Amino acid sequence: MTAQAQQLAGPLSAAVANLCAGLRPQVSPNTAAGFREVLRRLSAPLQVAVAGRIKSGKSTLVNALIGRRVAPTDVGECTRLVTRFQYGTVDRIEVVFTDGRKQVLPFDANGAIPADLGVDVGAVSHIEAYLTNAVLRDLTVIDTPGLGSLDAASVARTEALLGGELDPVSRNAVAGAEAVLYVVTQGVRNDDHQALAAFTAATAGREAGPVNAIAVLNKADTIAAETVEGSDGDTWKAAVLLAERQAHTLKPRVADVIPVIGLVAESAETGGFTSADADALRKLAELDDATRETMLISADLFVTWECDVPVGVRTRLLEKLDLYGIRCALTALDAEPAITAGALRRRLLDSSGLDGVRGKLNAVFRSRADGIKAAAALASITALAGASGDPNERQRVHDAIEVLLAKPEAHQLRLLEALTLVASGAVAMPADLAEEVLRFGTSPDVAEQLGLRGRPHPELVAHALERAGWWRSFASFGATPAQSRVAHVVHRAYFLIWQQLRGRR
Numbered sequence: 247m248t249a250q251a252q253q254l255a256g257p258l259s260a261a262v263a264n265l266c267a268g269l270r271p272q273v274s275p276n277t278a279a280g281f282r283e284v285l286r287r288l289s290a291p292l293q294v295a296v297a298g299r300i301k302s303g304k305s306t307l308v309n310a311l312i313g314r315r316v317a318p319t320d321v322g323e324c325t326r327l328v329t330r331f332q333y334g335t336v337d338r339i340e341v342v343f344t345d346g347r348k349q350v351l352p353f354d355a356n357g358a359i360p361a362d363l364g365v366d367v368g369a370v371s372h373i374e375a376y377l378t379n380a381v382l383r384d385l386t387v388i389d390t391p392g393l394g395s396l397d398a399a400s401v402a403r404t405e406a407l408l409g410g411e412l413d414p415v416s417r418n419a420v421a422g423a424e425a426v427l428y429v430v431t432q433g434v435r436n437d438d439h440q441a442l443a444a445f446t447a448a449t450a451g452r453e454a455g456p457v458n459a460i461a462v463l464n465k466a467d468t469i470a471a472e473t474v475e476g477s478d479g480d481t482w483k484a485a486v487l488l489a490e491r492q493a494h495t496l497k498p499r500v501a502d503v504i505p506v507i508g509l510v511a512e513s514a515e516t517g518g519f520t521s522a523d524a525d526a527l528r529k530l531a532e533l534d535d536a537t538r539e540t541m542l543i544s545a546d547l548f549v550t551w552e553c554d555v556p557v558g559v560r561t562r563l564l565e566k567l568d569l570y571g572i573r574c575a576l577t578a579l580d581a582e583p584a585i586t587a588g589a590l591r592r593r594l595l596d597s598s599g600l601d602g603v604r605g606k607l608n609a610v611f612r613s614r615a616d617g618i619k620a621a622a623a624l625a626s627i628t629a630l631a632g633a634s635g636d637p638n639e640r641q642r643v644h645d646a647i648e649v650l651l652a653k654p655e656a657h658q659l660r661l662l663e664a665l666t667l668v669a670s671g672a673v674a675m676p677a678d679l680a681e682e683v684l685r686f687g688t689s690p691d692v693a694e695q696l697g698l699r700g701r702p703h704p705e706l707v708a709h710a711l712e713r714a715g716w717w718r719s720f721a722s723f724g725a726t727p728a729q730s731r732v733a734h735v736v737h738r739a740y741f742l743i744w745q746q747l748r749g750r751r
């Protein structure tokens with residue numbers, strides 16, 4: 247128990263682990279087996295699924311985040327399988343079959359998962375990749391096949407893996423994702439219900455919301471700036487504007503939408519961008535302006551136009567950076583002709599927006615891993631008890647959870663639950679109140695949670711107290727029972743902020 251307790255993400259996970267361990271002797275063997283799985287998962291790193299439409303660049307982004315080109319992109323059988331990237335002390339790939347068998351696989355010559363596995367893919371449940379990369383120490387990244395693909399089998403596999411406790415196979419095999427990084431491209435418009443449906447499928451029934459879901463607007467380099475009003479023809483500015491608009495559509499199902507160029511990020515972060523590439527770019531930067539401009543008009547012209555840099559080298563540059571990345575590199579070289587290959591790589595990384603994605607992952611997932619894991623575990627426990635078919639067992643588990651949630655130290659857990667209820671629409675709230683509640687999920691910064699960023703301290707204190715009072719009376723007089731439950735939690739949240747702020751000065 248102590249070894250396990252050390253790996254728990256924090257006090258909330260520990261409280262739920264205790265609950266789970268305490269209930270285990272009181273439930274049926276089946277439910278107890280499920281609880282054991284919940285306990286095991288509580289002490290593992292946060293599980294983040296990367297989900298989205300087919301060919302939206304999920305695997306490319308996974309590689310960029312891990313810092314290693316290990317997930318196959320574009321072609322191969324693996325793009326139809328779920329792959330879990332988790333921390334290990336030795337690099338190793340395992341194919342897990344639906345009957346539970348496992349088979350170790352060699353990496354291919356480039357250190358990636360081979361495009362062809364050499365096994366019967368129909369019998370494969372998923373792939374486990376254990377890597378020594380430090381990023382994975384506190385985050386397990388799950389690459390998923392594109393949703394919206396015609397291949398119903400891979401969709402079913404993904405849903406089974408991400409969703410579920412109730413599926414007897416995955417109950418024992420793999421646990422579901424606790425958070426989602428949802429990859430969208432320019433295609434998502436205000437009225438794109440299909441995208442939202444795909445999103446719901448990606449989270450496979452588990453409630454997703456601002457607490458455990460982030461979206462990225464990927465392939466930002468391919469956005470036609472002239473189609474985005476206010477962009478002044480600047481691609482990145484267009485991406486930022488578009489991401490804001492998509493956030494408007496997707497919130498509060500996601501905490502935010504962040505623009506990124508996964509391809510450039512991957513090349514810059516995984517060693518894909520080499521000093522030979524930098525040399526080739528240097529040569530291109532020295533071409534006369536007219537030639538350069540012509541070559542940058544299209545990928546076709548870039549490769550076929552007469553110039554000193556060999557066609558093969560240009561094709562490679564295009565594969566690694568696409569035209570936008572090449573343009574960024576040439577601009578950097580114009581400004582600083584003697585720039586080193588390393589510094590050029592850094593510039594490309596900066597232009598990719600990956601730092602923004604990492605920042606969001608930290609702010610939304612890493613800093614709240616304890617709460618997210620604890621909430622997911624509670625949901626699993628509830629689902630397991632519900633599936634047992636025994637009303638007494640269900641009641642016992644329900645009561646135990648209520649006792650846990652009533653404890654003061656479980657406040658953060660109740661707040662996460664309230665956020666998800668409001669975000670998903672399960673508890674209806676007037677728009678202004680919903681927005682106020684959801685602000686608690688947007689940032690760990692107290693002033694921002696109050697909606698008063700940059701305001702003087704006394705104003706924050708007064709506001710927290712005023713809102714605490716308001717929500718308490720709303721809980722008692724103005725609300726439906728479901729709203730009232732949320733309102734009590736919000737009142738408490740304001741009260742705790744008030745206490746904390748008052749103590750500070």
Ligand SMILES: Nc1nc2c(ncn2[C@@H]2O[C@H](COP(=O)(O)OP(=O)(O)OP(=O)(O)O)[C@@H](O)[C@H]2O)c(=O)[nH]1
Nearest residue numbers: 300301302303304305306319320392465507508509
């Ligand atoms: N221009 C551009 N191309 C990208 C970007 N990200 C990925 N791609 C390309 O898009 C194609 C698909 O990328 P993948 O990473 O395989 O996409 P995926 O979503 O994993 O695809 P499936 O797993 O088959 O659904 C590849 O050719 C990538 O090189 C990007 O930011 N910009």
Ligand SMILES: [Mg+2]
Nearest residue numbers: 304305319325
């Ligand atoms: Mg893929």
